[in-house]
Amino acid sequence: MSSPDGLPPLRAVMLEHGLDPKRGLGQNFLLDLNLTARIARQAHPLAGATIVEIGPGPGGLTRALLAEGADRVIAIEKDARCLPALKAIADHYPGRLEIIEADALTIDLAALAHAGPLKIVANLPYNVGTQLLLNWIATARWPPMWSSLTLMFQREVAERIVAAPGSDHYGRLGVLTGWRTRARILFDISREAFTPPPKVTSSVVHLLPIADPEPASLDALERVTAAAFGQRRKMLRQSLKPLGGEALLEAAEIDPRRRAETLTVSEFVRLANHIRSA
Known part of the structure; x- marks a missing residue:
């Protein structure tokens, strides 16, 4: 059949x-x-x-x-x-x-x-x-x-x-x-x-x-998300310490006491761009 x-x-x-x-x-x-x-x-x-x-x-x-x-x-x-x-x-x-x-x-x-x-x-x-x-x-x-x-x-x-x-x-x-x-x-x-x-x-x-996503370094975005979610239960000032910790977060105007799962995509992009410019 x-x-x-x-x-x-x-x-x-x-x-x-x-x-x-x-x-x-x-x-x-x-x-x-x-x-x-x-x-x-x-x-x-x-x-x-x-x-x-x-x-x-x-x-x-x-x-x-x-x-x-x-x-x-x-x-x-x-x-x-x-x-x-x-x-x-x-x-x-x-x-x-x-x-x-x-x-x-x-x-x-x-x-x-x-x-x-x-x-x-x-x-x-x-x-x-x-x-x-x-x-x-x-x-x-x-x-x-x-x-x-x-x-x-x-x-x-x-x-x-x-x-x-x-x-x-x-x-x-x-x-x-x-x-x-x-x-x-x-x-x-x-x-x-x-x-x-x-x-x-x-x-x-x-x-x-998305034809025109927010400009960001792909490498930097992958690095910051890997670090942030690698220790997702910790505050960002701790999980992002290898990438600049509190100094990085203050430059990106993000509260260092926040955790990874609370950040928007735009905030991760902002962090990635500050890593690239550091």
Whole structure:
């Protein structure tokens, strides 16, 4: 029995190609084509855009992106076992799917952006998802090579991405994403929707780049957030001691008795700029 797109059901694809998910690769396959279509629609409009998908596995989201109208999808897959399944999708949608066997952590996005900005849409492997996001945000080039990110994370990571000051989830990741993007959680996906079911709920997050974020040294901002949240329960005069402590905080007009989770993104930027000018 075929699926609505005329291709075999994903479970049959997995069985045919021996695609048992590998824990070491962070693989949890989403097989519900209704859910993959819902994710794909969050990145609309797809027509005319180059879509980059990370870790497509047996191709559930890949198929949804193409069925929803993506003219060009670039699927980056590290697991060679998945390539034949992806090749079958490419044959079904001639000229619209390019498959790259590679580790997404090593991919140069600029080399893929032949016709304007990219849209990245992915059910990210849990073991590298946060690092990939940081790579895409903490880049010297801004505005970036991507125009939007539609990504699935563990719920806990998603909450850290969108966290506001004062939240228990607010930390280095929230500052960096808040500095350069507008991020929001779109919806959750139950663990039972995956094969194998992960231990936690997942969330789909949508991020748009801010064209003109507050000027700051990326290196300095990473240093100050790492120091501040590395000892988040301590006052800033103590946690930021290696970077200047009270003198730095007074120069930035920030009360040294405050703690990291109370600072806004703009205040972290101010601290970073004073480190750079010191």
